[in-house]
Amino acid sequence: MASQAVTPQSQDFSKWYNEIVYRADLADQSPVRGCLIIKPYGYELWEAIKAGLDRRFKATGHQNAYFPLFIPESFLKREAEHVEGFSPELAVVTIAGGKPLEEPLVVRPTSETIIMESFKNWIQSYRDLPLLINQWANVVRWELRTRPFLRTTEFLWQEGHTAHATYEDAERETRQMLDVYADFAINDAAIPVVQGRKSDREKFAGALHTYTIEAMMRDKKALQSGTSHNLGQNFARAFGIQFLDENNQLQYCWTTSWGVSTRMVGAVVMTHGDDKGLRLPPKLAPYQVVIVPIFKADDERPAVIAAAERLRAELSDAGIRVHSDLREGQSPGFKFNDWEMRGVPVRLEIGPKDLEKGTVALARRDQPGKEGKQFVSQAGIVEQVRRLLDEVQASLLRQATEFRDANTHDVATYDQLRQVIEAGGWARGWWAGSGDDEARVKDETGATIRCFPFDQPDGAGRCLFTGAPAQRQAIFAKAY
RNA sequence: CGGGGUGUGGCGCAGCCUGGUAGCGCGCUUGCAUGGGGUGCAAGAGGUCCCGGGUUCGAGUCCCGGCACCCCGACCA
Numbered sequence: 001m002a003s004q005a006v007t008p009q010s011q012d013f014s015k016w017y018n019e020i021v022y023r024a025d026l027a028d029q030s031p032v033r034g035c036l037i038i039k040p041y042g043y044e045l046w047e048a049i050k051a052g053l054d055r056r057f058k059a060t061g062h063q064n065a066y067f068p069l070f071i072p073e074s075f076l077k078r079e080a081e082h083v084e085g086f087s088p089e090l091a092v093v094t095i096a097g098g099k100p101l102e103e104p105l106v107v108r109p110t111s112e113t114i115i116m117e118s119f120k121n122w123i124q125s126y127r128d129l130p131l132l133i134n135q136w137a138n139v140v141r142w143e144l145r146t147r148p149f150l151r152t153t154e155f156l157w158q159e160g161h162t163a164h165a166t167y168e169d170a171e172r173e174t175r176q177m178l179d180v181y182a183d184f185a186i187n188d189a190a191i192p193v194v195q196g197r198k199s200d201r202e203k204f205a206g207a208l209h210t211y212t213i214e215a216m217m218r219d220k221k222a223l224q225s226g227t228s229h230n231l232g233q234n235f236a237r238a239f240g241i242q243f244l245d246e247n248n249q250l251q252y253c254w255t256t257s258w259g260v261s262t263r264m265v266g267a268v269v270m271t272h273g274d275d276k277g278l279r280l281p282p283k284l285a286p287y288q289v290v291i292v293p294i295f296k297a298d299d300e301r302p303a304v305i306a307a308a309e310r311l312r313a314e315l316s317d318a319g320i321r322v323h324s325d326l327r328e329g330q331s332p333g334f335k336f337n338d339w340e341m342r343g344v345p346v347r348l349e350i351g352p353k354d355l356e357k358g359t360v361a362l363a364r365r366d367q368p369g370k371e372g373k374q375f376v377s378q379a380g381i382v383e384q385v386r387r388l389l390d391e392v393q394a395s396l397l398r399q400a401t402e403f404r405d406a407n408t409h410d411v412a413t414y415d416q417l418r419q420v421i422e423a424g425g426w427a428r429g430w431w432a433g434s435g436d437d438e439a440r441v442k443d444e445t446g447a448t449i450r451c452f453p454f455d456q457p458d459g460a461g462r463c464l465f466t467g468a469p470a471q472r473q474a475i476f477a478k479a480y
Numbered sequence: 481c482g483g484g485g486u487g488u489g490g491c492g493c494a495g496c497c498u499g500g501u502a503g504c505g506c507g508c509u510u511g512c513a514u515g516g517g518g519u520g521c522a523a524g525a526g527g528u529c530c531c532g533g534g535u536u537c538g539a540g541u542c543c544c545g546g547c548a549c550c551c552c553g554a555c556c557a
Contacts, residue, residue: 005518014551014552015551022491029549033548033549085556088555088556089555089556110557139557141556141557143555143556143557144481144554144555144556145552145553145554145555145556150557151556151557155557157557204557223557224557225557226557227557259557260557261557262557263557264557292516294515294516295515296514296515296516297515330515330518331514331515331517331518331519332515332516332517333515333516333517333518333519334517334518334519335517335518336516336517336518337517337518338518340517349516351515351516352516353516354516361516369517370517446553480557
């Protein structure tokens with residue numbers, strides 16, 4: 001029985017995470033180092049994330065397209081910072097069809113370069129702008145250290161790429177897409193992210209500046225969960241993307257890019273999971289409700305199963321994602337634990353006693369054991385389940401928000417910052433240091449500037465590191 | 481790329497020190513009972529012991545070489 005328990009978060013968070021990923025049936029290890037096999041249950045979770053984002057992209061005027069996996073090596077080299085940032089982690093194809101290639105092909109680590117090459121041809125006039133494209137794709141980055149979902153050699157993501165006539169338009173787009181990410185994270189994934197701007201040290205290779213949504217995991221480390229880059233005219237110049245404006249003047253475009261990856265799956269796991277397994281927000285859960293039928297004797301079976309099927313159909317017709325667990329030879333207790341491991345928000349139990357009384361048991365995943373279990377009438381089940389799903393969704397967000405706030409500390413001195421980081425948590429304080437100062441903090445504490453939050457206090461203060469006057473606060477934390 | 485560790489049925493491990501023809505738990509199959517919080521009993525199936533070489537009558541075990549993976553750091557969505 002002890003062997004069935006998962007390693008507690010408090011004992012070894014990293015071990016807990018690894019066990020949950022495999023035991024909740026999200027993924028398998030693959031034969032290739034650092035690559036992940038995403039199993040159906042994990043992929044359904046990703047599909048829900050995709051759907052939530054894609055809907056928002058369409059609503060803000062973007063269209064999906066698809067560009068090649070292979071990029072001519074020379075493309076990467078056209079933007080100096082970009083190639084410098086990515087070259088250490090490229091996978092390169094040098095032989096194909098049994099012969100050495102004239103020019104090696106890079107397996108895309110991101111698609112700015114090959115998409116800009118197309119944008120050059122698609123854009124002639126200010127009337128062609130803005131150009132708003134997104135693609136869902138796989139990318140490859142040969143990372144030294146990998147973790148399931150958080151950092152894998154190959155991963156799935158979406159990358160938005162847009163071109164605009166002015167800096168202001170590009171900046172508005174960059175911020176808009178960060179808002180889209182934050183809206184998705186908070187309202188669908190129940191992850192209370194902090195929006196902000198990256199320091200120059202942490203920005204994307206080739207960007208003017210980068211915005212981020214940062215989330216706090218249950219070990220109090222930060223996870224960069226989505227980024228939006230204002231690329232300025234850097235890529236437009238490198239790829240010659242020009243247009244004629246209203247005054248017949250030739251101008252370079254202003255471009256943006258933004259991405260969210262399968263890392264978001266890891267964010268959901270590490271934001272909400274507990275020692276019993278996953279806790280999925282109802283809006284993303286592959287199954288929002290699981291029905292566990294219970295019967296003692298064979299002669300009770302048909303009636304219980306018929307009732308379960310009637311309820312399943314009723315919930316399903318109402319648009320609720322419901323699964324009926326009819327597995328033979330597995331005890332109810334086993335199924336309860338199994339579905340708790342998989343994080344299903346609401347469990348519906350129905351047995352002989354319920355048939356007599358016209359009731360069912362409803363258990364919510366966000367509240368442990370008997371506390372979260374109640375017997376309710378079968379009549380009006382749809383409304384009751386809907387209400388419960390809403391409550392679980394809200395409760396997960398509330399819990400995560402409280403956790404984040406309880407573990408975010410204001411610091412005025414470097415000593416205080418050290419203490420907060422050492423104890424585990426986010427440290428927020430005034431900052432006017434240089435990139436070198438930032439590097440020293442990282443060196444000495446392991447913490448980096450996660451972002452300069454948009455949400456800033458009024459006024460100004462003194463830099464916690466240099467003591468110089470500072471205009472803005474930064475959040476420091478250890479990060480994945 | 482530095483430091484540590486591990487390679488033995490699907491998974492987790494023991495066996496290695498002290499060589500003698502592979503074992504335990506979980507899972508899987510079948511049957512009977514059981515079923516409202518990780519069920520019990522019984523009978524089964526399943527293994528190139530990471531690879532190559534050496535020592536030996538005999539190697540999972542000893543020696544040499546290689547490979548892979550995992551964990552911890554530095555780099556990164």
